[in-house]
Amino acid sequence: xxxxxxxxxxxxxxxxxxxxxxxxxxxxxxxxxxxxxxxxxxxxxxxxxxxxxxxxxxxxxxxxxxxxxxxxxxxxxxxxxxxxxxxxxxxxxxxxxxxxxxxxxxxxxxxxxxxxxxxxxxxxxxxxxxxxxxxxxxxxxxxxxxxxxxxxxxxxxxxxxxxxxxxxxxxxxxxxxxxxxxxxxxxxxxxxxxxxxxxxxxxxxxxxxxxxxxxxxxxxxxxxxxxxxxxxxxxxxxxxxxxxxxxxxxxxxxxxxxxxxxxxxxxxxxxxxxxxxxxxxxxxxxxxxxxxxxxxxxxxxxxxxxxxxxxxxxxxxxxxxxxxxxxxxxxxxxxxxxxxxxxxxxxxxxxxxxxxxxxxxxxxxxxxxxxxxxxxxxxxx
Amino acid sequence: xxxxxxxxxxxxxxxxxxxxxxxxxxxxxxxxxxxxxxxxxxxxxxxxxxxxxxxxxxxxxxxxxxxxxxxxxxxxxxxxxxxxxxxxxxxxxxxxxxxxxxxxxxxxxxxxxxxxxxxxxxxxxxxxxxxxxxxxxxxxxxxxxxxxxxxxxxxxxxxxxxxxxxxxxxxxxxxxxxxxxxxxxxxxxxxxxxxxxxxxxxxxxxxxxxxxxxxxxxxxxxxxxxxxxxxxxxxxxxxxxxxxxxxxxxxxxxxxxxxxxxxxxxxxxxxxxxxxxxxxxxxxxxxxxxxxxxxxxxxxxxxxxxxxxxxxxxxxxxxxxxxxxxxxxxxxxxxxxxxxxxxxxxxxxxxxxxxxxxxxxxxxxxxxxxxxxxxxxxxxxxxx
Numbered sequence: 001x002x003x004x005x006x007x008x009x010x011x012x013x014x015x016x017x018x019x020x021x022x023x024x025x026x027x028x029x030x031x032x033x034x035x036x037x038x039x040x041x042x043x044x045x046x047x048x049x050x051x052x053x054x055x056x057x058x059x060x061x062x063x064x065x066x067x068x069x070x071x072x073x074x075x076x077x078x079x080x081x082x083x084x085x086x087x088x089x090x091x092x093x094x095x096x097x098x099x100x101x102x103x104x105x106x107x108x109x110x111x112x113x114x115x116x117x118x119x120x121x122x123x124x125x126x127x128x129x130x131x132x133x134x135x136x137x138x139x140x141x142x143x144x145x146x147x148x149x150x151x152x153x154x155x156x157x158x159x160x161x162x163x164x165x166x167x168x169x170x171x172x173x174x175x176x177x178x179x180x181x182x183x184x185x186x187x188x189x190x191x192x193x194x195x196x197x198x199x200x201x202x203x204x205x206x207x208x209x210x211x212x213x214x215x216x217x218x219x220x221x222x223x224x225x226x227x228x229x230x231x232x233x234x235x236x237x238x239x240x241x242x243x244x245x246x247x248x249x250x251x252x253x254x255x256x257x258x259x260x261x262x263x264x265x266x267x268x269x270x271x272x273x274x275x276x277x278x279x280x281x282x283x284x285x286x287x288x289x290x291x292x293x294x295x296x297x298x299x300x301x302x303x304x305x306x307x308x309x310x311x312x313x314x315x316x317x318x319x320x321x322x323x324x325x326x327x328x329x330x331x332x333x334x335x336x337x338x339x340x341x342x343x344x345x346x347x348x349x350x351x352x353x354x355x356x357x358x359x360x361x362x363x364x365x366x367x368x369x370x371x372x373x374x375x376x377x378x379x380x381x
Numbered sequence: 382x383x384x385x386x387x388x389x390x391x392x393x394x395x396x397x398x399x400x401x402x403x404x405x406x407x408x409x410x411x412x413x414x415x416x417x418x419x420x421x422x423x424x425x426x427x428x429x430x431x432x433x434x435x436x437x438x439x440x441x442x443x444x445x446x447x448x449x450x451x452x453x454x455x456x457x458x459x460x461x462x463x464x465x466x467x468x469x470x471x472x473x474x475x476x477x478x479x480x481x482x483x484x485x486x487x488x489x490x491x492x493x494x495x496x497x498x499x500x501x502x503x504x505x506x507x508x509x510x511x512x513x514x515x516x517x518x519x520x521x522x523x524x525x526x527x528x529x530x531x532x533x534x535x536x537x538x539x540x541x542x543x544x545x546x547x548x549x550x551x552x553x554x555x556x557x558x559x560x561x562x563x564x565x566x567x568x569x570x571x572x573x574x575x576x577x578x579x580x581x582x583x584x585x586x587x588x589x590x591x592x593x594x595x596x597x598x599x600x601x602x603x604x605x606x607x608x609x610x611x612x613x614x615x616x617x618x619x620x621x622x623x624x625x626x627x628x629x630x631x632x633x634x635x636x637x638x639x640x641x642x643x644x645x646x647x648x649x650x651x652x653x654x655x656x657x658x659x660x661x662x663x664x665x666x667x668x669x670x671x672x673x674x675x676x677x678x679x680x681x682x683x684x685x686x687x688x689x690x691x692x693x694x695x696x697x698x699x700x701x702x703x704x705x706x707x708x709x710x711x712x713x714x715x716x717x718x719x720x721x722x723x724x725x726x727x728x729x730x731x732x733x734x735x736x737x738x739x740x741x742x743x744x745x746x747x748x749x750x751x752x753x754x755x756x757x758x759x760x761x762x763x764x765x
Contacts, residue, residue, distance in 0.1 A: 180623050192635040193707035195613050202614050209587055232576050233583050234623050239616030242561045242633045246615055252623050254573045326574025
């Protein structure tokens with residue numbers, strides 16, 4: 001494929017507004033690129049209206065199957081006045097392409113798509129299969145990856161390469177899990193001069209806050225790469241006015257877990273505390289979770305990591321180093337699938353993810369296509 | 382003044398929308414009522430444009446000075462749909478009640494003290510002593526009106542004060558004070574995967590609350606009438622998004638003071654907590670007072686309390702209760718004046734203050750006028 005054609009495909013994908021929605025338009029466009037190759041198996045997997053995941057499988061089903069994956073959604077462009085380029089223009093300047101998703105992560109996704117298209121175009125006889133898993137809703141909860149996993153699309157992979165922008169000198173092989181949860185405290189309103197007639201919902205929430213610190217303290221194992229378990233209350237709100245005993249209050253906490261503990265131990269600990277406190281008079285605490293993800297253990301010396309290091313050196317002239325990530329990625333969902341495989345994150349991008357004037361260097365984009373091709377050929381060989 | 386005029390006057394004041402502002406509407410109107418009389422000194426004490434306090438001094442003899450106080454502001458109406466009458470209509474019901482925001486709290490008391498003074502003037506009173514009407518702004522919010530008048534010395538020469546709040550013509554002689562404060566905790570934002578790069582503002586705010594709560598719990602005296610000091614956090618808010626270490630959080634809390642715990646002392650304790658915590662690494666807490674008013678001490682056997690009780694019972698024809706009140710009044714500020722005078726709270730009103738369909742019983746309103754006249758004449762004449 002010609003260089004300009006590759007850039008045009010990327011530009012087209014950046015121009016699609018898939019802000020936490022509308023991923024189907026991206027899926028349809030990618031599907032259309034594979035139309036002329038009858039050997040490519042293209043499947044749309046619906047999550048919600050206008051929100052289709054896409055699975056594209058090419059190659060020899062008798063060999064091993066390598067997964068490629070990227071998400072099609074992007075975050076909101078935010079304050080448009082802070083952009084000097086149209087966030088959905090895909091404008092090219094100074095060897096960079098600008099736009100929401102240029103770094104996170106339409107470039108990585110496009111590079112993997114083009115790698116597959118070039119195999120097809122060049123009639124390369126792959127010794128195994130490559131399956132692209134393009135997902136919806138990664139930015140708001142990895143639910144596209146969850147759907148694909150639930151429906152078996154990630155089963156029996158031999159390895160998975162997620163093209164999130166890791167930086168081309170870093171391979172993410174391990175990642176923290178995440179538990180976001182909310183505690184809602186219900187009390188009873190009263191005039192603040194007569195607190196005995198009410199129940200202070202904020203007071204009860206603060207008791208939870210104090211107790212959960214004690215509950216979390218014994219989980220003190222430390223992962224050498226990721227560090228210890230993190231528990232932070234990041235949001236809190238309660239009360240109506242200064243002279244009323246508050247009837248409602250809530251907090252949201254963010255936990256960053258490590259492979260040493262399955263998330264279940266934290267669910268159990270939190271639920272036990274909530275149940276215990278609710279036994280005390282006046283307490284009415286409700287717990288809910290939003291899209292928790294397990295930690296990804298990973299091995300820095302896994303064959304896929306080693307191979308990616310070698311290919312990175314060959315492609316970019318510098319060997320990428322295995323690292324851990326403080327945040328979760330779609331790999332946390334895919335690893336629930338049948339079969340035991342290594343999931344890594346490696347892809348082009350810049351430090352501008354989620355920021356105005358998000359961009360990627362076109363040179364990085366083009367070279368990463370070569371990277372994915374080489375990696376696939378050697379992995380499947 | 383005939384009954385119809387007295388009711389009309391109240392209605393007119395109720396119809397003025399003085400929701401935490403625009404009290405000058407009332408002050409201007411009241412001033413016109415006293416305009417025709419000699420021996421009346423009127424002082425407009427401006428807080429800001431549209432918000433004038435009014436002080437009316439009647440009589441020239443300096444034997445004794447009796448004050449009557451009332452505030453001209455009202456609280457918000459809440460949802461007007463929930464009212465059976467428009468909240469600023471001053472509608473009169475079949476059972477002789479006037480409905481409206483402020484009818485009970487406390488435009489009826491305010492109108493009654495004004496009419497009592499006007500009627501005394503018409504009778505050539507007071508011949509002995511002076512009556513001072515103190516009409517304030519902002520009692521329901523910050524009490525800056527009573528604070529300003531106190532600081533500027535308008536209460537210094539009083540010998541006694543009747544606060545005409547709607548008590549249903551029962552009597553309060555003591556009440557709680559109030560400190561409303563806000564603490565803002567400044568931290569440093571960071572991605573929640575790297576909390577060590579940030580400072581969690583919510584965490585520091587929680588530490589403040591636990592420390593402050595324990596520290597203020599040491600004020601453990603009990604007032605026989607008002608009970609203990611109360612300290613409650615009532616509003617809290619912090620954080621920006623779930624995956625960011627919060628850079629800012631604040632809480633608002635309410636302290637109910639008793640006479641044994643002066644605002645000044647409690648404030649010092651609170652400030653000490655803040656200062657101590659701010660010396661710890663990462664802490665940056667700001668303290669701001671939203672409202673400060675002392676508790677009103679009182680003695681139910683005091684001469685003035687007993688005198689007002691006798692007069693009230695004579696007027697209403699039954700025994701009235703003497704009690705302490707949880708709510709504050711302008712008295713919380715007036716006690717800072719140089720004078721040392723007793724205060725009593727008695728006025729027409731119902732238990733519908735701050736609620737929908739607030740009302741005052743007009744018979745009670747009319748009785749209050751008579752009561753204030755009698756209290757004035759007897760107090761200024763005698764030495765009780």
